Amino acid sequence: MNVAVNVSDREFWHSDLLTQMLNSLKRHNLTADRLTLEITEAVIMRRPKVALPLMREMHDAGIHLRIDDFGTADSSLDMLHRFPVDAFKIDRSFIGALTTGDPNAELVRAIVAMGRALGLAVVAEGVEGVETTEQLGFLQEVGCATGQGFLFMPAVSGDQAQDLLGRVLG
Numbered sequence: 001m002n003v004a005v006n007v008s009d010r011e012f013w014h015s016d017l018l019t020q021m022l023n024s025l026k027r028h029n030l031t032a033d034r035l036t037l038e039i040t041e042a043v044i045m046r047r048p049k050v051a052l053p054l055m056r057e058m059h060d061a062g063i064h065l066r067i068d069d070f071g072t073a074d075s076s077l078d079m080l081h082r083f084p085v086d087a088f089k090i091d092r093s094f095i096g097a098l099t100t101g102d103p104n105a106e107l108v109r110a111i112v113a114m115g116r117a118l119g120l121a122v123v124a125e126g127v128e129g130v131e132t133t134e135q136l137g138f139l140q141e142v143g144c145a146t147g148q149g150f151l152f153m154p155a156v157s158g159d160q161a162q163d164l165l166g167r168v169l170g
Contacts, residue, residue, distance in 0.1 A: 001165070004036040006068065009043045013050075018057055032062030038089065040068045045079070052083060059084035066123070071111065080118055087121035090144075095124050098135045109142045116143055123147065 011017060025032055037058065044051045044067065055065055067080075067088035080088065094108050108124075115122035124130050124139050129149020139147055156164065 002034050002036060002064075004038055004066070006038045007043075009040075009046075012039055012043050012054070013047075018054075018061060021058075021063065022061060033064065036064040036066055036086075038066045038068040041070050041072060041088075044083065048079065056084050068125070071107070080114075080120065085120065087123055087146075088115060089123040089125040092125060092129065095130060095135060095149075098138045105138065108138070108144075112139075112142045112144045121146060124149070 007017075014020075021035065021037075022032065025035060039051075039055075044055075059065055064087075065083075065085045067083070067085050069091045070088040071091045071094055090108060090111055094104050094111070098105050098108060112122050122144050124135075124144050124147040130136050130139065130147040130151045131149055132151060135149075136147065136151060
């Protein structure tokens, strides 16, 4: 089972982040490839020249990396190409537009095509994420193979998550 963890701005820039993550993985007898870190585009773009080597170290250690909230900061195609990421998550503001006839729906189509052209996985995300079968149908039509949201499962408490994981793993 893989675990995705959102990394805050403060956590990302902490000098011992990688060491702490690797120690925690070792302590729990897990390999680095079971961990995915989700870092917002805004955090990366605040100091891209510093973020790049940090992310390369994480990636070289075997940790998977995703750019979270893609489309909300001043990113570039060069950033997607240069940074060692496996995927990016389309910001929820774009997903909500998929069933309203909003022109942003065409942006989602272009973002998914761009991700596929770069060999990156694209995830449709958000607080509520993919909520309707119409949104899911559009995302499938444009080739977005991964999504998260209330359509698939609503948010659960820690205890409920533990019960679900016990059933899946048990």
